Amino acid sequence: MSTILPSSTTTAGRFGPYGGRYVPETLMVPLFELERAYLEAKSDASFQAQFENLLKNFAGRPTPLQFASRLTEKLGGPRIYLKREDLLHTGAHKINNALGQGLLAVKMGKPRIVAETGAGQHGVASATVAAHLGLECVVYMGTEDMARQALNVARMRMLGAEVMPVDSGSRTLKDAINEAMRDWVTNVRTTHYLLGSVLGAHPYPTMVRDFQTVIGREAREQILAAEKRLPTHLFACVGGGSNSIGLFHQFLRDPDVKMIGIEAGGRGAGLGEHAARLAAHQGFSGARPGVLQGTYTYVLQNEDGQIATTHSISAGLDYPAIGPEHAWLADQRRAEYSAASDQAALDAARLLSRTEGIIPALESAHAIAGLLERIPKMAGTDLAILNLSGRGDKDMDQYSRHL
Amino acid sequence: MNRPILKTRIQQRFAALREAGELGIVAYLTAGDPSLDATLEFVLALADAGADVMELGVPFSDPLADGPTIQRASERALKSGTTLAGVLDLVRRIRKTSEVPLVLFSYFNPILQMGIEKFASAAEAAGADGVLATDLTLEESEDYRRVLRAHHLDAIFLGAPTSTDERLAKIANCSSGFLYLISRTGVTGAKDTLPDDLPALLRRARAASKLPLAVGFGISLPGHVSLLGGLADAAVVGSALVAEIANATESGARASSIDAAAAALRLKVRALKQAALGGLSRREVAP
Numbered sequence: 001m002s003t004i005l006p007s008s009t010t011t012a013g014r015f016g017p018y019g020g021r022y023v024p025e026t027l028m029v030p031l032f033e034l035e036r037a038y039l040e041a042k043s044d045a046s047f048q049a050q051f052e053n054l055l056k057n058f059a060g061r062p063t064p065l066q067f068a069s070r071l072t073e074k075l076g077g078p079r080i081y082l083k084r085e086d087l088l089h090t091g092a093h094k095i096n097n098a099l100g101q102g103l104l105a106v107k108m109g110k111p112r113i114v115a116e117t118g119a120g121q122h123g124v125a126s127a128t129v130a131a132h133l134g135l136e137c138v139v140y141m142g143t144e145d146m147a148r149q150a151l152n153v154a155r156m157r158m159l160g161a162e163v164m165p166v167d168s169g170s171r172t173l174k175d176a177i178n179e180a181m182r183d184w185v186t187n188v189r190t191t192h193y194l195l196g197s198v199l200g201a202h203p204y205p206t207m208v209r210d211f212q213t214v215i216g217r218e219a220r221e222q223i224l225a226a227e228k229r230l231p232t233h234l235f236a237c238v239g240g241g242s243n244s245i246g247l248f249h250q251f252l253r254d255p256d257v258k259m260i261g262i263e264a265g266g267r268g269a270g271l272g273e274h275a276a277r278l279a280a281h282q283g284f285s286g287a288r289p290g291v292l293q294g295t296y297t298y299v300l301q302n303e304d305g306q307i308a309t310t311h312s313i314s315a316g317l318d319y320p321a322i323g324p325e326h327a328w329l330a331d332q333r334r335a336e337y338s339a340a341s342d343q344a345a346l347d348a349a350r351l352l353s354r355t356e357g358i359i360p361a362l363e364s365a366h367a368i369a370g371l372l373e374r375i376p377k378m379a380g381t382d383l384a385i386l387n388l389s390g391r392g393d394k395d396m397d398q399y400s401r402h403l
Numbered sequence: 404m405n406r407p408i409l410k411t412r413i414q415q416r417f418a419a420l421r422e423a424g425e426l427g428i429v430a431y432l433t434a435g436d437p438s439l440d441a442t443l444e445f446v447l448a449l450a451d452a453g454a455d456v457m458e459l460g461v462p463f464s465d466p467l468a469d470g471p472t473i474q475r476a477s478e479r480a481l482k483s484g485t486t487l488a489g490v491l492d493l494v495r496r497i498r499k500t501s502e503v504p505l506v507l508f509s510y511f512n513p514i515l516q517m518g519i520e521k522f523a524s525a526a527e528a529a530g531a532d533g534v535l536a537t538d539l540t541l542e543e544s545e546d547y548r549r550v551l552r553a554h555h556l557d558a559i560f561l562g563a564p565t566s567t568d569e570r571l572a573k574i575a576n577c578s579s580g581f582l583y584l585i586s587r588t589g590v591t592g593a594k595d596t597l598p599d600d601l602p603a604l605l606r607r608a609r610a611a612s613k614l615p616l617a618v619g620f621g622i623s624l625p626g627h628v629s630l631l632g633g634l635a636d637a638a639v640v641g642s643a644l645v646a647e648i649a650n651a652t653e654s655g656a657r658a659s660s661i662d663a664a665a666a667a668l669r670l671k672v673r674a675l676k677q678a679a680l681g682g683l684s685r686r687e688v689a690p
Contacts, residue, residue, distance in 0.1 A: 012542075022511055022538045024468045026563035026588050029570065168474060169464065178467045185468070186589035188565060291512045291538065292465065304486040305516030306464040 013202020016331060018324035021201040022291045027181075030188045035203040037108050042210070047103065054099045055214065058132065059089045061096075063215075065222035065385070070355045077375045078233065078382030081226070082358070083219045083247065085389045092361065092390030093215060093243045094125035094196055100211035102129035105192035112136040112187065115194040116180040118145055118173030118239065119316035119363060120152025121390055122196030127161035129194075137161040140179040142171040145315045151394045170309045173239075173319045177293050197240025198323035201294030205324050212246025219385055220250050227383060233374070234259045236387040237367040238337065239275075239316045241323035243389035248335060258336065261326060262370030264312030265339030271300065275310040277322040278330045278337035289327070297324040313342035313398065314362035316390075340369035346402045348372055349392065361390030362398065411532040411557050412504035413580040416455050417615040417636060426632045426679040427455035429617050430672060431508065431641030433476035434459045435485025436648060437656035439493050441664070445648065448665040450503035453676035455637065456617075457497075458535070461490050461509035468510075468537045470592030472642040475649065483656075487513045487522070491529045498530035506533040506559060506580075519547050523554040533557030533580045541577045548577060559583055564604050568611055575612030581636065582614045586621050593623035593643045597630060605634045625678035632679065640675060644668055 012035075013019045021031060041047040055061040064087065068080045085093040098115075105113050113135050117123030123139040130137030139156055143165045146153050156163050169175040177199075184193040198205040198212075223231055234251060236244035238261035251257040266274035271286035277298040280287060286308050290299040300308040300320040312318040329335040340348070349365035351372070352358055360368060367386055378384070392399065410418070420427045430449045434442045446457050462480035466473060487509065494505055507526060514522050514536060526534065534556055539547065541560060551558045557580030562571050565588060575582050584605065587598045601618070608616050618631055619639030628638045651664035 020543050021540070022543060023540070024537055024563070024585075025540055025561040025574070026565050026585055028540050028542075028563075029565045029567060174465065178465055181467045182470070182590045188588050288516070291510075291515060293467065294538070299512075301512070301516070303516070304488075305513035306481060307512075 013206060015325045015328035018295070018297050018327040019202060019205055020296050021294065022296065023201045023294050024185060026185050026188065027201070031201055031203070033108065037104055038203055038207050041104055041107060047107065051100055051103055054103070055096065059095045059099060060087065061214065062218045063087050065219055065226065067226065068356050071352065074355055075372070075375050077380060078378045078384045080371070081223060081385045082356070082388045083215060083385055085215060085243065085387060086358070086360065086364065086391035090121070090125050090128050091393060092121040092125070093212065093246060094122040095128065096214055096246070097196065097208050097211040097242060098122065098125035098129040098194060101192065101194045102133050102135065105135060105194070106133055108192060110190060110192040112138070112191045113194045114138045114140065114180050114183045114191055115196060116140050116173065116176035117196065118176065118318060119314065119361065120145065120149040120156070120394060121316065121361070123161070123163070124152050124155045124159070126194050126196070127156040127159035130161060131159045138164055138183065140164045140166050140176040140183070142166045142173065142176050144171040145173065145176070148398065149315055149394050150397070172310070172315065174307065181293065197242040198245050198325060199240040199293065199295060199321065205295065208242055209245045209249060209325065212242050213249045215243065215246035215387065216248065216250030219247060223383070223385060229383065230254055230257055231385045232256065232258060232382040233378065233384040235262065235367045235371045235384060237262045237317060237363045237389060238322060238326060239319050239363060241326045243387050245323060245325055247385070247387045252334065259329070259334065260370055260374065261335055261337045262366045263337060263339045264314055264317035264366060265341040265344070266311040267342055271302070271308050273311050274339060275300070275312045275318050275320065276339035277320070278326065279339040282339055284339055292321045295321070295324050297321050297327045313345060314366060316361070316363040317366060338370055338373070340366045340373065344369035344373070349399060358388065359392035360388055361392050362395045364389045409555060411555065411580060412502060413456060413506065413532045413557050416504050417581055420455060420636060421615070426628065426635065427617070427637035428453060428628070428672060428675050428679055429456040429458060429619070429637050429639040430454040430644055431458040431460060431639060432648070433462055433473060433480050433645055434490045434493055435462055435480030435483050436476040436645065437479050437652050438483050439485060439489055441656060441661045442493060443496055444661060444665050445668055446497050446503070447501055448669050449672050450501050452669040452672040454503065454672050456504040456506060458506045458508045458639070458641070459490055459493065461487050461507060461513055463510040463513060466510065468590055470590040470642060472593070472645050472649070473591050476645045487517055491525045494526070494529035494531045504532045505530065506535055507531050508535045508537070511536045511539045519550050523550045523556060526556060527554040531556060533559050535559040535561070535583060537561070541574055544577070561585055562608055564588055564600060568607055571608050571611040575614050578614060581617045582608060582612055583639065584608055584616055584618045586618050589620065591620055591642055593646065594621035597621070597627055602634060625674050628675050628678040629681070638675070638679070644671060647671055
């Protein structure tokens with residue numbers, strides 16, 4: 001592993017060497033203001049009550065922790081539980097963070113939000129929250145993603161959001177973030193950037209994680225109630241890494257709980273064929289620490305520091321960098337990361353659909369594929385929680401082509 | 404306290420401009436658009452036509468502080484195979500015939516991947532005078548500043564309309580050469596008018612620092628330059644020049660279209676320099 005450590009005069013927003021705040025000067029004061037507003041909100045009982053009320057009565061929390069009896073039986077290994085984030089309003093965990101940041105935007109007096117989206121789930125969540133709270137909403141989305149997640153484009157427009165097509169670069173999530181940041185830097189006085197994952201400059205990786213930890217808090221309580229013990233394994237897919245960190249974070253101090261993040265292995269191990277940033281041990285090439293879109297973390301790039309294009313069948317995992325906290329958890333070996341291929345994800349989606357009656361999102365299907373691959377190394381006494389981060393309605397077009 | 408002992412070409416040029424009461428013209432080009440050979444010709448033409456400082460943009464795959472004009476230039480430059488090492492070699496080639504002050508204008512990641520020490524050492528050896536990393540602010544740049552200083556390179560930072568007075572002072576304190584003020588919240592790109600709150604930003608920066616002030620983002624017309632006289636020390640022109648190159652080389656990077664682009668750049672900078680020398684900008688420039 002290469003160790004290029006940038007220097008920092010502050011430790012704000014650092015996870016080991018990772019994280020930080022690498023943005024044009026125009027955004028620094030707005031980031032300080034956001035951090036201050038967030039810290040205030042964190043200890044503000046009325047803000048928290050509002051947030052919890054929306055999570056419960058608007059989004060539909062708590063989500064069930066479902067024992068996957070037929071999948072467990074079929075695989076003949078560990079007992080498997082599914083954390084059903086797919087049952088949330090809008091169909092994925094993204095609504096947790098969107099509600100939190102939407103309330104913050106209101107608190108900061110920003111009448112307009114911009115967001116980026118890959119699979120469209122964060123875009124739909126942002127558009128939903130904006131409509132619910134009376135905010136103007138503009139969502140940037142790569143044209144390649146607009147084509148493969150057309151249902152979500154229609155949903156955003158139905159909700160009154162403006163969907164701005166991004167035709168630069170690889171026309172996927174990374175390019176949508178560039179364009180959202182350009183909008184934000186231009187309209188920063190009236191606009192909040194509702195970033196959808198644990199990426200970007202401080203305070204985003206910490207703030208988004210905190211809004212997502214409700215997943216792990218519930219799961220912990222639920223598994224203790226159901227099994228009277230902690231899980232041995234946690235599985236979650238990792239694009240930027242918000243659903244996985246949301247599940248993992250509440251178990252970080254439990255050394256016997258293994259955490260496995262599944263990245264997109266795409267169609268091959270060569271640079272440009274995958275989006276696996278932390279799976280070099282499986283032969284995936286091109287990831288080194290670097291700075292992209294505000295944060296220092298593992299980034300898929302060439303030797304000159306130009307960011308690589310990525311490929312995944314799943315738009316939500318198709319991104320060249322990973323949240324900085326994951327980079328640190330990987331370095332510390334507190335969490336493990338591996339990659340599942342496009343084909344493995346498709347196969348896993350079909351398996352879950354037919355054994356449990358749940359059609360997962362392509363992103364979450366990667367987590368299932370990671371679990372399947374791990375089964376031979378697991379014991380019958382093991383107890384796994386898999387974060388089913390989203391549902392598959394948006395992916396029916398792709399699934400139907402692979403039936 | 405951050406100034407190198409020997410004056411860089413940038414510092415010498417700004418001192419001369421101040422003495423003459425003249426507004427300087429800082430010209431930005433994306434290096435390697437459409438080729439490094441072409442950029443060499445353009446830089447020499449611009450310096451000859453009166454550009455006081457040249458900024459060489461290092462192309463980056465994800466230029467999130469840039470508008471469409473420079474985004475497309477970066478794409479063209481990367482397509483022609485431009486790397487940071489190639490841009491450093493271009494600096495060396497420029498230095499064979501020109502003493503124009505040179506600033507390397509880059510996103511941080513290419514510098515970080517080369518290694519800050521290796522980059523600074525190569526930049527110094529090639530004859531560069533300063534470096535500006537768009538997405539690097541004072542909080543994250545302690546090592547970077549120390550290394551640049553050790554290699555007699557000016558560390559130039561951005562000041563923005565959103566920066567508080569206190570921050571402007573801190574930024575200036577970390578900078579040498581000049582302070583680059585962003586005229587408006589937003590990305591690079593030509594605009595018709597200057598923002599109304601620009602004079603206020605310039606006054607705040609003037610109060611915070613004795614460094615020369617260069618104003619960029621959205622400056623494209625002689626009229627903009629005239630207005631800046633007496634308020635700033637230099638105007639930075641980028642996208643307007645890059646657009647000239649894009650127009651002239653639209654049908655390909657043949658020698659004739661490179662020459663045509665160079666001629667267009669000359670005309671543009673001459674017009675800006677005329678505006679800088681005339682009328683309003685002859686007024687006193689500051690302390």
